[in-house]
Amino acid sequence: MPDRPLRLPDEQEIATFEADGVVALKGVYQDDWVEVLRQGVDEAMTTSDRYTRRIQDAGEPDFFTDYIAWKRAPHIRKFVMEGPAAELSAALMRSTKANFLFDGVFVKEPGVTKRSTWHQDQPYYCVEGRQIVVLWAPLDPCPASVSLQCVKGSHLLGKAFRPVKFRDGTDFGRGADDGYLDPPDVEQTFADDIVSFDLEPGDVLAFHGMTMHGAPGNPGPHRRRATNCTWVGDDGRYIERPGVMEPDFPDCGLKTGDPIDSAYFPRVFDAGASA
Ligand SMILES: O=C(O)CCC(=O)C(=O)O
Structure with missing residues (x-):
């Protein structure tokens, strides 16, 4: 380990x-780590916790989040x-360190028609800052037709859009x-700036926490398993947002303005330590 x-x-x-607020990185997760993630997804799908959901429309195959x-x-x-993500994200953020915020699992079984709603990640949760990156990784071959889509440059708009639930479009009380704007009609407003890529297991779509993104359904015959992990660099600060934050970290002990760099959110990569 690794190969x-x-x-x-x-x-x-x-x-x-x-x-652009998004870049497709080819072949950055080694095969061994992709396999570790696949096992992790199996573990997630056969257990549950407070954010484990199946959000497909009635009568459809599972859309697991x-x-x-x-x-x-x-x-x-x-x-x-132990994997490659922490160092990779620190490099992308030009940060001296990378603190882990949380992971996400998104599995669309063949036949799911539901979209992953267009959204920016940061307005959902408790971090503000410039150095925030999400590494989205498909665990199955993922043609652009079912892959994550991003709006190029949207991280620089200076606008935060009201977060809504994937399941039914309801909001979180913000x-x-x-200061949260109504989500735009992305396909109408940003048609020329939507990008998506043919991706393989081992590739990563890295996007900024304020980049608008979403994903089509999975009408084809293959599973579309994906994980993400969110990393915070030197300038990341905790923020309490109005309404419900998702995910939230009620026992993290931080208050608005505190550095995310704390025992609760592990500093997995530290350039100083590895120098
Ligand atoms: O994989 C998906 O369908 C959605 C992923 C997503 O929204 C995210 O990584 O923030």
Whole structure:
């Protein structure tokens, strides 16, 4: 373990991430780590916790979603603590360290028609800052037609859109009075800026916490398993948002303005420590 050395993003990939808020990184998770993640997804899908959900429309195959599965899925924990993601994300964020915020699991069984709603991640949860990256990784071959879609440049709009639930579009009690705009009709407003990629297991779609993204259903005959993990760099700060945060971390002990760099959110990569 692993079958080949870590490939870090090059300067061009980092520049693309900074300009577009999204970059497709080919072959950055080694095969062994992809297999660890697949085992972790199996563990997540056969157990449950407060964010474990099946959100498909009535009569459809499972659309499984989960957050913070690493707390109960040993293989996801192993990936987070020992795998390539922490160092890779620190490089993308040009950060001296990477703290782990949480993981997500998104499995669309063949035949799911439901979209993953267009959204930005940060307005859902408790972090503000510029150095925030989400690493989305397919665990099955994932043509652009079923892969994650991102709106290029949306992380620089300076706008936070009201987060809504994937299941039914209801919101979390944050709105215009709190500075959250109504979500736009993305396909209408940003048609020319939507990007998606043909991805294989081992590839990662890295996007910024404020990048607008979503995903089509999975009408084809193959599973579409994916995980994400969210990393916070030097400037990440805790924020209490109005209404319900998702996921929330009620026992993290932080208050608005505190650095995320705390015992609760492990500093998995530290350039100083590894120098
Ligand atoms: O995989 C999906 O369908 C949605 C993923 C997503 O929204 C995310 O990674 O934030």
